[in-house]
Amino acid sequence: MSSFSSLEIGKRALLAQQFGINVTNNNIANVNTPNYSRRTPTFVETDPTGKTLGQYSGTGVTVGDLTNYRQELLDKELRTATSQNKGYEIDQNIYQQIDAVLAEPSDNGLNELTTKFLSTFNQLALTPDDVALRQSLLEQANTLTAQFNSTANGLAQIREDSKQSLSQVVDQANSLIQDIASLNTSIVNSKPNTNSDAQTLIDQREGKIEQLSQLFGINVTYNQDNTANIFINGTNIITGSVGSQIKMNETINNVTGEKTLQLLKANTDNQSTTLLNPDVGQAANYLKYYNVLLDDKESSGSFSVAKNLDDFANALAQSINSKVITGYGLDDTQSTPPGRNFFDPSAGFISASQIKVSADIANNPKAIPLSSRPNEPGNNDIALQLGRIAQDQSFLNGQTPTEYYANFLGKLSYATSEAINGYNTTNLVQQQLQTQRDSTIGVNLDEEAISLIKYQKAFEAASRIVNTSNELLTTIVNLGK
Amino acid sequence: MRVAQFSIIEPFKQNLEGIQNQLFKDQIRMSTGKEIVGLGDSPDKIPDIKKLSSLITQNNDYMTILDDQLSQFQQSETSLQGISDNMEKIRQIAVDGTQVGNMGNLSVLANYVKGIITDIIRNANTDYNGSFLFAGTKTKASSFDPSIPNTNDMPFELVEGTPTNNNPSGLQVVFKGNQDAKIINKDQGTSELVNTTSEEIFGKNGTEAFDSLINLYNVLAYRSDGQPRQSTDVLTTDEVNTLNKYQSQIAGFSNQINQVISRNGGRSNRLQILHDQINEENTRLSEYLSTKQDTDFAKTSLDLSKDQYSLQYALQVGAKTLQTSLLDFLK
Numbered sequence: 001m002s003s004f005s006s007l008e009i010g011k012r013a014l015l016a017q018q019f020g021i022n023v024t025n026n027n028i029a030n031v032n033t034p035n036y037s038r039r040t041p042t043f044v045e046t047d048p049t050g051k052t053l054g055q056y057s058g059t060g061v062t063v064g065d066l067t068n069y070r071q072e073l074l075d076k077e078l079r080t081a082t083s084q085n086k087g088y089e090i091d092q093n094i095y096q097q098i099d100a101v102l103a104e105p106s107d108n109g110l111n112e113l114t115t116k117f118l119s120t121f122n123q124l125a126l127t128p129d130d131v132a133l134r135q136s137l138l139e140q141a142n143t144l145t146a147q148f149n150s151t152a153n154g155l156a157q158i159r160e161d162s163k164q165s166l167s168q169v170v171d172q173a174n175s176l177i178q179d180i181a182s183l184n185t186s187i188v189n190s191k192p193n194t195n196s197d198a199q200t201l202i203d204q205r206e207g208k209i210e211q212l213s214q215l216f217g218i219n220v221t222y223n224q225d226n227t228a229n230i231f232i233n234g235t236n237i238i239t240g241s242v243g244s245q246i247k248m249n250e251t252i253n254n255v256t257g258e259k260t261l262q263l264l265k266a267n268t269d270n271q272s273t274t275l276l277n278p279d280v281g282q283a284a285n286y287l288k289y290y291n292v293l294l295d296d297k298e299s300s301g302s303f304s305v306a307k308n309l310d311d312f313a314n315a316l317a318q319s320i321n322s323k324v325i326t327g328y329g330l331d332d333t334q335s336t337p338p339g340r341n342f343f344d345p346s347a348g349f350i351s352a353s354q355i356k357v358s359a360d361i362a363n364n365p366k367a368i369p370l371s372s373r374p375n376e377p378g379n380n381d382i383a384l385q386l387g388r389i390a391q392d393q394s395f396l397n398g399q400t401p402t403e404y405y406a407n408f409l410g411k412l413s414y415a416t417s418e419a420i421n422g423y424n425t426t427n428l429v430q431q432q433l434q435t436q437r438d439s440t441i442g443v444n445l446d447e448e449a450i451s452l453i454k455y456q457k458a459f460e461a462a463s464r465i466v467n468t469s470n471e472l473l474t475t476i477v478n479l480g481k
Numbered sequence: 482m483r484v485a486q487f488s489i490i491e492p493f494k495q496n497l498e499g500i501q502n503q504l505f506k507d508q509i510r511m512s513t514g515k516e517i518v519g520l521g522d523s524p525d526k527i528p529d530i531k532k533l534s535s536l537i538t539q540n541n542d543y544m545t546i547l548d549d550q551l552s553q554f555q556q557s558e559t560s561l562q563g564i565s566d567n568m569e570k571i572r573q574i575a576v577d578g579t580q581v582g583n584m585g586n587l588s589v590l591a592n593y594v595k596g597i598i599t600d601i602i603r604n605a606n607t608d609y610n611g612s613f614l615f616a617g618t619k620t621k622a623s624s625f626d627p628s629i630p631n632t633n634d635m636p637f638e639l640v641e642g643t644p645t646n647n648n649p650s651g652l653q654v655v656f657k658g659n660q661d662a663k664i665i666n667k668d669q670g671t672s673e674l675v676n677t678t679s680e681e682i683f684g685k686n687g688t689e690a691f692d693s694l695i696n697l698y699n700v701l702a703y704r705s706d707g708q709p710r711q712s713t714d715v716l717t718t719d720e721v722n723t724l725n726k727y728q729s730q731i732a733g734f735s736n737q738i739n740q741v742i743s744r745n746g747g748r749s750n751r752l753q754i755l756h757d758q759i760n761e762e763n764t765r766l767s768e769y770l771s772t773k774q775d776t777d778f779a780k781t782s783l784d785l786s787k788d789q790y791s792l793q794y795a796l797q798v799g800a801k802t803l804q805t806s807l808l809d810f811l812k
Contacts, residue, residue: 031486038485099520105527105774107534115535119542122666126546126553129612129620331623371618378612378620378663387666390539406531409520413528416521431495435488442485449807 005049005059006472010465012060016043017462019063020455027443028452035207037070037441039199040451068199074437075206076220079213081433083281085426086214090285091419094158094293098305099416101154103147104409110151110309111405113144114316115390118401122387124370129330129377134365141342141357148313152296152353155306159294163250166261166286169215170248173283176212177230180205181243184227188241198226217280233277235265242268246276258297261290296351303415306352308408313352315396315404317343319389327369327382329361340369493799500792507785516776526773533770536669540763543668547756550665550675553609554749557677560607560614561742564682567601568735571694575728578701579721587710591702595652598639598694602654605637605682615679615687616658625657636679637687649703654691656683667755675748681741683734690734697727 023041030036044064048056103109117140124133183205190198205228212218212230219231223240230238237244245266252259263283264273278284291298298304321341332338340360343350361367372381389395396404509518517523517530571594578590605615612620616636619625625634630642636658644651656679663676679687700723704710716724 095521096519104520105515105517105530111531111535112538115538116542119539122542123546123549126549126665127610127612130610330621373618375624376618376659376661377624378616379618379661380663380665384664384666384672390535391669402532402535406528406535409531410524410528413520413524416519417524420521427495431492435492438485438487438491439483442487444483444485446807447483 004469004473006469007466009058009060010462010469012046012062013462013465014459016041016061016063017455017459021452021459023066024448024451024455028445028448031443031445031448035203035210036443037068037199037203037206038443039066039068041065042067066199069441070202070206071437071440072222074433074440075210078430078433078437079210079218079220081426081430082210082213083217085423085430086282087280087285088419088423088426090282092416092423094162094285094289095412095416095419097158098155098412101151101158102409102412103151104412110144110147110312111402111409113140113147114401114405116140117144118387118390121370121383121389125380125383125387128370128380128383131330131365134330134368134370137368138357138361138365145343145356148309148352148355152306152309152313152351155294155309156296156353159290159306162286162289162294163261166263166283166290167248169283169286170246170263173212173215174245176208176215177238177243177245180208180212180228180230181238181241183208184238185241187226202226213281215282216278217284232265233279235274235276237265237276244268247273253297253299256297256299258295258299259290260295261287263287296353303411305412308411310349310351310353311396312401312404312408313355314350316389316401317350317355319392319395320386321346323382323385324369326372328371328374328376328379329364329367329369330371330377331366332369332371333375335374338367338369340367342368489802493795493802497792497795497799500788500795504785504788504792507781507788510776510781511778511785514776514778515774516781517774530770530774533766533773537763537766537770539669540759540766543666544756544759544763546665547667547752547759550667551749551752551756553614553675554745554752556607556609557614558742558745558749560604561677561682561738561745563604564601565735565738565742567597567604568690568694568731568738571597571697572728572731572735574701575697575724575731579716579724586712587701587714587716588712591698591710594694594698594701598652598654598691598698601691601694602637602639605679606635613658615677615682616656617661617676617678618663619658631655631657644707646707648695648699649707650695650699652695652698654688654695656687658687660687667752668759673748673752677741677745682738684737690731693727693730693734697724697731700724700727 020041020043023039027038030038041063042065043061046059046062049059106112117137120133120137120140124130124137127133183201187198187201187205190201209218209220209228209230216232219234221229221231223229225240227240228238229236229240237246247264247266249262249264250259251262263276263278265276266273278287292300292302292304294306295304296306296310298307321343324342325339326337327340328337329340338360341358342361344356344358345354346358370383370386371377371379373379389401391400393400395401399407506518510516517526520527574590574594574597578587607614608620613636616624619636622634625631625636627634630640630653631638632640636656638655638657640653640655642648642651642653658679660678660680662674662678664672664674667673683690700716700720702710704714705717705720
């Protein structure tokens with residue numbers, strides 16, 4: 001062992017402790033970086049060289065490896081919880097928007113307006129020739145139809161917003177898929193011995209995968225070369241460095257006019273596509289809103305707010321029109337009924353967005369047909385029947401108007417509650433998993449401060465080695481003087 | 482468990498958000514007085530609340546209808562009472578006409594009778610808020626044709642036709658309405674017939690009573706040869722008998738009207754009782770609705786205070802937890 005060996009040991013120690021300080025600094029610097037996995041250097045003794053005085057005294061220290069604490073199981077659990085949580089978060093927002101559009105719960109919602117409107121027919125049965133009361137009925141009808149229209153338009157707007165949001169989700173997902181595939185390539189290309197590079201890339205990729213899990217429920221498998229494959233409900237969208245693009249497609253049923261959105265995976269031949277059926281995450285929920293919950297032509301039998309509202313408006317309009325069409329207004333003297341409707345459109349399904357007071361009566365309250373015979377202003381036969389619609393058990397699906405609307409609101413209320421509860425529950429689970437994972441990979445500033453002191457002290461000691469070696473060498477050099 | 486910086490900050494943020502949300506809801510509950518401020522708050526209560534509030538609204542409207550109908554009954558009763566009283570007056574005049582001392586005033590009595598008949602017709606043409614009460618479903622003037630022999634657009638009209646042996650005055654009362662029933666929906670499931678037809682008041686075709694009244698008038702105003710009476714005229718025995726016959730017929734119609742008044746009174750009582758029942762039902766329903774949807778102010782007030790304290794403590798603890806680390810103590 002030469003006299004310079006001590007200097008070499010000192011140098012190695014300085015470099016190793018410096019490296020430790022740098023890693024600690026990096027940990028502290030990334031204390032708030034999402035998905036950053038803290039690292040700690042592992043020091044190893046350098047290989048021995050020759051014996052001195054018949055013994056090995058050692059050659060110093062070097063950095064053996066960088067330990068990172070990322071655990072695949074926790075990442076996977078967190079991704080699953082994130083997908084569910086984001087789905088419920090969107091659910092909660094959408095249902096709150098629907099509540100706002102329906103103006104429920106309130107004392108002036110559609111149910112109250114409908115009840116008041118139908119009750120007025122009973123009052124008119126008492127005084128069918130009261131023109132002022134007839135005018136009041138028209139005003140109530142106008143208010144009711146305006147409420148139907150604005151509610152239906154509001155729901156349609158939320159549906160369109162869902163489509164826009166889904167389009168943004170698809171763009172975001174495509175960008176993430178591209179990034180993840182690209183990071184997979186970079187991870188493969190990173191030098192095998194410089195694990196820090198690979199770890200940074202892996203952290204970045206995990207961050208991207210986690211973002212993707214907010215959009216879709218995904219499954220991730222890892223290859224031996226550290227690349228990741230990603231599946232959406234069984235369909236492979238990333239294989240190593242190859243990522244597929246997702247496309248949004250809208251189909252229209254020629255018979256019913258029902259519009260349906262689909263998500264398709266563009267296959268590598270760029271011609272064929274595979275249908276994606278996301279089950280959780282934002283995309284799955286936006287698809288559900290557009291294709292079912294807010295679809296006014298929903299045909300699968302699932303609960304649709306828009307269709308329920310349309311059915312309600314149609315049942316109300318048809319039940320009134322079917323009775324007034326045979327009636328006579330105050331000034332009608334001809335024997336044939338004038339055939340006036342109360343609500344337009346006069347033919348076909350009367351949707352909530354289209355319903356309006358018929359032009360036949362809109363400006364002439366006397367023309368409202370409440371009499372079953374001509375020239376009998378006091379005849380209230382039609383008004384009596386209309387007044388009984390409120391108690392008609394066969395109004396819609398074997399229920400009265402109030403029962404139907406109350407049950408409709410009940411369903412919506414349960415769905416809203418489920419969304420809120422689901423969000424709170426999955427949020428708790430996600431929070432716990434996040435805490436659990438952070439406790440493993442997250443940075444603790446106290447811990448890092450201790451490490452900093454530890455490396456600083458070791459660095460100071462190593463510098464003493466260099467100093468001492470220097471003094472020894474000086475002594476040796478001066479021996480000949 | 483190892484505690485990372487993220488493990489402190491993120492849960493703290495979320496918990497703070499939770500407390501603030503809760504506080505916000507408490508404030509809304511206090512300001513609106515409603516326990517349920519969003520559809521998701523209590524799904525099991527929402528359908529009940531909607532059904533109850535509809536029922537209360539409908540009941541309120543039925544009470545308004547009953548109130549209005551009770552007023553109509555009152556108006557109707559006043560008119561019918563007037564008609565009955567006037568018939569009694571005519572009967573009295575008929576009795577007076579048969580008294581020896583009044584024999585010389587027969588034409589005066591006749592004119593008096595004619596005036597009362599006009600009053601009865603005025604009563605029969607009574608309207609309530611512009612709708613005729615005793616004309617069936619022809620409740621408006623526009624329903625009637627004022628062409629000859631009619632001169633006006635009222636349901637009952639006294640017209641002067643061609644004199645005949647049987648009717649030397651030619652007077653006749655025409656009824657232009659109909660005998661249709663008027664029914665109202667009085668509550669959630671039942672209906673009630675509420676109008677009084679002209680046949681119920683005045684007999685067949687709504688004019689039979691008027692025929693008797695005019696016949697009585699004719700006996701007082703005209704001799705048996707059809708000539709108007711002179712001041713020296715006296716009633717013959719046959720004429721007295723005829724007068725008594727008509728007087729007796731009119732008594733029958735007067736009784737009939739009194740029966741109608743009594744029947745309407747019964748209806749009125751029924752509707753008043755129903756009104757009171759609905760009112761009581763609404764009181765109970767409103768209380769029930771209140772338990773479902775209204776906020777418990779005492780509880781919400783306590784919740785509000787509790788959440789305000791929670792927020793303050795959370796902020797204080799958060800400020801202390803977040804501000805110190807070992808780095809703060811290193812020089």
